[in-house]
Amino acid sequence: MKLVVGNACPRHETEAAAPQDCAHCAVREIAVCTALSGPELERLRGIAVTKLYEPGSLVFAAEEPTSMVGTVVQGTIKCFKLLADGRQQVVGFFFPGDFVGSPTQETSHAFAEALTPVEICVFPFPAIQRLIREMPNLERRLLKLANEDLDLAQEWMLLLGRKTAQERLATFLLLLAHKAKARGVAGAPIDLPMNRSEIADYLGLTIETVSRQFTKLKASGHIRIAHNNEVVIRNLEGLTAIAEGTA
Amino acid sequence: MKLVVGNACPRHETEAAAPQDCAHCAVREIAVCTALSGPELERLRGIAVTKLYEPGSLVFAAEEPTSMVGTVVQGTIKCFKLLADGRQQVVGFFFPGDFVGSPTQETSHAFAEALTPVEICVFPFPAIQRLIREMPNLERRLLKLANEDLDLAQEWMLLLGRKTAQERLATFLLLLAHKAKARGVAGAPIDLPMNRSEIADYLGLTIETVSRQFTKLKASGHIRIAHNNEVVIRNLEGLTAIAEGTA
DNA sequence: CGAACTGTTGAATAAGGTCAAACCAGGTGG
DNA sequence: CCACCTGGTTTGACCTTATTCAACAGTTCG
Numbered sequence: 382m383k384l385v386v387g388n389a390c391p392r393h394e395t396e397a398a399a400p401q402d403c404a405h406c407a408v409r410e411i412a413v414c415t416a417l418s419g420p421e422l423e424r425l426r427g428i429a430v431t432k433l434y435e436p437g438s439l440v441f442a443a444e445e446p447t448s449m450v451g452t453v454v455q456g457t458i459k460c461f462k463l464l465a466d467g468r469q470q471v472v473g474f475f476f477p478g479d480f481v482g483s484p485t486q487e488t489s490h491a492f493a494e495a496l497t498p499v500e501i502c503v504f505p506f507p508a509i510q511r512l513i514r515e516m517p518n519l520e521r522r523l524l525k526l527a528n529e530d531l532d533l534a535q536e537w538m539l540l541l542g543r544k545t546a547q548e549r550l551a552t553f554l555l556l557l558a559h560k561a562k563a564r565g566v567a568g569a570p571i572d573l574p575m576n577r578s579e580i581a582d583y584l585g586l587t588i589e590t591v592s593r594q595f596t597k598l599k600a601s602g603h604i605r606i607a608h609n610n611e612v613v614i615r616n617l618e619g620l621t622a623i624a625e626g627t628a
Numbered sequence: 629m630k631l632v633v634g635n636a637c638p639r640h641e642t643e644a645a646a647p648q649d650c651a652h653c654a655v656r657e658i659a660v661c662t663a664l665s666g667p668e669l670e671r672l673r674g675i676a677v678t679k680l681y682e683p684g685s686l687v688f689a690a691e692e693p694t695s696m697v698g699t700v701v702q703g704t705i706k707c708f709k710l711l712a713d714g715r716q717q718v719v720g721f722f723f724p725g726d727f728v729g730s731p732t733q734e735t736s737h738a739f740a741e742a743l744t745p746v747e748i749c750v751f752p753f754p755a756i757q758r759l760i761r762e763m764p765n766l767e768r769r770l771l772k773l774a775n776e777d778l779d780l781a782q783e784w785m786l787l788l789g790r791k792t793a794q795e796r797l798a799t800f801l802l803l804l805a806h807k808a809k810a811r812g813v814a815g816a817p818i819d820l821p822m823n824r825s826e827i828a829d830y831l832g833l834t835i836e837t838v839s840r841q842f843t844k845l846k847a848s849g850h851i852r853i854a855h856n857n858e859v860v861i862r863n864l865e866g867l868t869a870i871a872e873g874t875a
Numbered sequence: 876c877g878a879a880c881t882g883t884t885g886a887a888t889a890a891g892g893t894c895a896a897a898c899c900a901g902g903t904g905g
Numbered sequence: 906c907c908a909c910c911t912g913g914t915t916t917g918a919c920c921t922t923a924t925t926c927a928a929c930a931g932t933t934c935g
Binding site for chain 4: 793
Binding site: 842 | 881882883884
């Protein structure tokens with residue numbers, strides 16, 4: 382129960398202009414906008430602003446009026462909650478294509494911080510609320526995404542409430558692999574843009590325990606760590622069995 | 629890690645007719661239907677079926693095609709996930725007025741079981757999907773509910789990942805008090821329709837630990853247990869401080 | 876009244892946390 | 906080019922919290 386104050390720099394964003402060209406956007410095929418027709422997409426682009434964030438900078442803070450939601454275009458974000466004494470729980474990592482923020486809640490109850498240089502296609506809050514009312518396709522897509530997020534959150538409740546340290550790390554690595562695959566970066570070694578501390582705060586563990594479990598998974602031949610801190614899964618079936626508690 | 633197979637009877641439901649009169653429904657003011665106009669409400673009622681479930685019976689199962697969503701009218705439901713060896717994580721308790729099930733997911737990833745005699749205003753899956761497309765107010769309301777559920781799920785991730793046993797129980801009792809208040813049963817002692825095992829599975833603890841924490845909270849004068857297994861909060865500020873880790 | 880549950884309490888154990896030291900890689904500057 | 910620093914990471918020794926195992930108490934119900 383050590384006090385670990387979030388060291389995120391309060392806002393370090395660079396405002397850019399509206400996104401140039403949705404057709405050539407890197408995440409066009411997987412983001413919210415997938416569901417939209419040409420004219421709808423054009424309207425959404427009308428309210429969008431591309432913003433850049435430095436690693437470590439705060440994207441939004443808890444208990445403040447919601448200012449934005451948006452799609453991650455590049456980089457990785459962590460979303461987390463804090464207790465008064467600094468205990469931290471990461472509630473999600475967001476990669477390119479992921480939608481960040483709650484489009485209906487007037488105030489956020491979590492913090493969001495850039496882990497790497499991040500580019501977000503930002504939709505300002507009042508504007509997106511208006512568009513939602515006018516574009517059923519957008520609303521439908523957001524409902525779908527919210528339900529998927531809820532599913533994942535419940536899966537994570539199972540992990541945090543009932544899985545062992547080993548099972549948690551295995552589940553985490555498989556989740557990253559799965560998400561990488563979803564955005565078309567399959568097969569390749571898994572990039573870990575977060576450090577041990579952030580993994581620990583996602584898995585409800587300490588950095589030491591996370592490190593020990595990495596060591597175990599390496600020793601048992603389930604994974605291998607490449608030079609640039611990337612993870613290679615060497616035994617997918619075995620790792621899956623561990624993650625599901627059937628090893 | 630003891631094997632605890634769910635002992636829910638597979639389906640023990642009684643089908644009734646369509647709900648008689650929404651205007652006099654006990655949960656009219658707090659359920660999904662709040663958002664709907666007269667004609668819309670009439671259409672929703674058109675697809676609704678009131679169903680009754682015995683305590684212990686299964687409302688729906690994980691990994692099966694979604695058959696229904698619905699509003700709890702009476703009684704309490706628990707929603708939970710299982711690991712292969714029987715470890716269980718409750719992901720939510722549902723009280724009168726609460727909406728159960730995911731209206732966009734083709735298959736559920738959790739089980740739902742009646743804890744008491746339960747009455748649900750059921751919306752069959754294909755029908756509700758059609759209605760959602762045709763009634764923006766309904767869709768908006770569902771999006772709002774999904775975002776609120778997600779918020780609660782993240783709060784629970786914080787609890788499961790970072791709170792002590794004592795803090796977890798305190799948070800749980802305050803949540804129940806809060807939900808009771810939301811449906812207009814404020815002030816009164818908190819009813820616990822679930823047993824210690826189910827509380828444990830919600831808090832990521834064992835029954836023994838839950839019991840010990842109850843004893844501690846009683847001893848410290850924060851709560852009192854009434855005859856019928858109801859909890860009276862005697863020191864709200866103190867209990868809140870414990871729940872938030874600032875005690 | 877006694878069987879079958881559910882809940883409580885106690886003692887022993889283990890999983891993970893805490894504290895502390897060593898390690899390692901990537902920069903910096905002499 | 907290499908010693909030195911610095912941050913993150915790994916490893917080890919010990920400790921704490923919650924779990925496990927076991928006995929017991931209270932209720933409900935036949």
